Amino acid sequence: MRLTCPLCGDRDRREFYYSGSEDTLTRPAPDAGDAAWDDMLYLRTNPAGVTKDLWYHESGCGSWLVVTRNTVTHEILATERVADRKGAPK
Incomplete structure (x- = not known):
């Protein structure tokens, strides 16, 4: 599998570290409670089809990426830097 880093270009998947679903970027409020x-x-989904995942470009620029991919066809649909998203801290 190959991923396109917005800064470094097309790279082999082995340069990246998979870190799970993109929804971990949205955390509960500090007072949301234990549940x-x-x-x-701890509760993860494992959908078949299009997902958005977090990948860290470990052997490259050090960027965190959101990779949109299809888990059935293995097609990479999009990549974007987390830092470039609207509302991301500068």
């Missing part, structure tokens, strides 16, 4: 934090930390 909300437990759900965020």
Whole structure:
């Protein structure tokens, strides 16, 4: 599998570290309670089809990427830097 880093270009998947679903970027409020934090930390889905995942470009520029991919066909649909998303801290 090959991923396209917005800064480094087309790269082999082995340069990246998979870190799970993109939804981990949305955390519960600090006072949300134990159940909300437990759900965020331990309950994972495993959908067939299009997903958005977090990948870290470990052997490259060090960027965190959101990779949109199809888990059935293995097609990479899009990549974007987390830092470039609207509302991301500068």
